Amino acid sequence: MSLGLHKDCLKRLSEQIAKDLHWLNVKNRMFLENWSISFLRHIDSTLPKQKPGKDKIEQYVSDMPRT
Secondary structure, rough: OOOOOOHHHHHHHHHHHHHHHHOOEOOOOOOHHHHHHHHHHHHHHHHOOOOOOHHHHHHHOOOOOOO
16 A cells, blocks of 8 residues: 655655665564664654654554554
């Protein structure tokens, strides 16, 4: 399902993730190591800060996603 993000936002997210993806460390083929996630924290600044974009993202990607 599409989140309806602006195409420029999607482009920036793709570039940022591609740049720092090599830092992610996966444990037991399932879990991201906490220290490695810190390399992606700057990506939050690219995501929408206002409704409805922020709510839509949190609906799918959060500690308690809704389906």
